Amino acid sequence: MAGYSDAPMRQLAAEQGALWTVSEMISSRGLALGSDTESLNLGRPYAGEVGRVVQLFGTEPEVLAAAVAKAEGWFAPAALDLNMGCPVPKVRGKGGACLLQTPELAFELIRAMRGATGLDVSAKIRLGWDSNRSLEVAQGLAEAGAAIITVHGRTSAQRYTGEADWDAIAAVGASVSVPVIGSGDIRNVEQARQRRQSGVAAVMIGRGAVGNPWIFRALATGDDAWPSLPTRAATALRHAELHIQFYAGPLGTGRVSLLPLRKVLPHYLPDVPDLHAALVQIETLEQLRDCLMPYLESPLMTDRAEEYRLVAAQSTPQALLKGYAVNRP
Numbered sequence: 001m002a003g004y005s006d007a008p009m010r011q012l013a014a015e016q017g018a019l020w021t022v023s024e025m026i027s028s029r030g031l032a033l034g035s036d037t038e039s040l041n042l043g044r045p046y047a048g049e050v051g052r053v054v055q056l057f058g059t060e061p062e063v064l065a066a067a068v069a070k071a072e073g074w075f076a077p078a079a080l081d082l083n084m085g086c087p088v089p090k091v092r093g094k095g096g097a098c099l100l101q102t103p104e105l106a107f108e109l110i111r112a113m114r115g116a117t118g119l120d121v122s123a124k125i126r127l128g129w130d131s132n133r134s135l136e137v138a139q140g141l142a143e144a145g146a147a148i149i150t151v152h153g154r155t156s157a158q159r160y161t162g163e164a165d166w167d168a169i170a171a172v173g174a175s176v177s178v179p180v181i182g183s184g185d186i187r188n189v190e191q192a193r194q195r196r197q198s199g200v201a202a203v204m205i206g207r208g209a210v211g212n213p214w215i216f217r218a219l220a221t222g223d224d225a226w227p228s229l230p231t232r233a234a235t236a237l238r239h240a241e242l243h244i245q246f247y248a249g250p251l252g253t254g255r256v257s258l259l260p261l262r263k264v265l266p267h268y269l270p271d272v273p274d275l276h277a278a279l280v281q282i283e284t285l286e287q288l289r290d291c292l293m294p295y296l297e298s299p300l301m302t303d304r305a306e307e308y309r310l311v312a313a314q315s316t317p318q319a320l321l322k323g324y325a326v327n328r329p
């Protein structure tokens, strides 16, 4: 998720059992033609990261192929994904959901990406631009060589309004021979379980993981218990510490702003609304620590992180999907 699934968020998710994660989308042009710090930070793994898919967007086959080659060399991804779902105007015309209007071009992009790597190439689509043409698009993508197709059950015109159409996602799952991952509106274990029964190979969690990495632990163990307030406060602080560590790293400027976390931190503490005004104005780690101090007294619940890391390290997203299908109810 652009603006969210950076290395620190992915690390917290993986520590709680996410089988794999996806980077924020990266401009294939930016990556292929330059090497700006922003693109590098979007793709760069945290130390020891495994099972991370790198997502690219673009419309030019040769540029995507060059970006794939760079991404494979620089970012050590588990697979490469083509964004065909982003509806925002900044991306429109440069790829994203626009490609749903020109599926033939999308198929060509997948073929170009495949030609540039031995890794799996996948695609993330919406149901269509303003009407559902997901079957036709997904079948063409599978024929072009997409190893996995993720479907967000809304059209681009819907943006994030209404509810994701899981019947439509299930229909895609039934119409192609490659694994289909469903995306849209999953916020808890019960919903994930129900959605899995629709026949998808796995579910993807987006907004439900913001300030809630434990949703992956809940899915992995079946235990839906929400962590205590002190654990959540300690994790919010750790998120900020990881943020500073990552962005102050080799490519960073040394002075790291916590501004991008202002929209995230309140999600850790929805039950303490009095804190929100302060959290959305946080500038430094010291301020955040002061703010959270009354609640900081609990372990972080990272006891299973190494176990989860080993599972994720075992294979490609495809093999993980097979494991998921076998191991998960």
Ligand SMILES: Cc1cc2nc3c(=O)[nH]c(=O)nc-3n(C[C@H](O)[C@H](O)[C@H](O)COP(=O)(O)O)c2cc1C
Pocket: 001, 002, 003, 023, 024, 025, 055, 083, 085, 086, 124, 152, 183, 184, 185, 186, 204, 205, 206, 207, 208
């Ligand atoms: C702020 C935001 C940024 C997103 N960025 C991306 C993105 O970069 N790539 C992508 O494939 N989907 C992106 N999505 C879509 C999500 O991956 C997901 O399909 C959608 O939000 C529905 O799932 P959810 O209800 O679990 O969030 C984004 C969604 C949001 C809200």
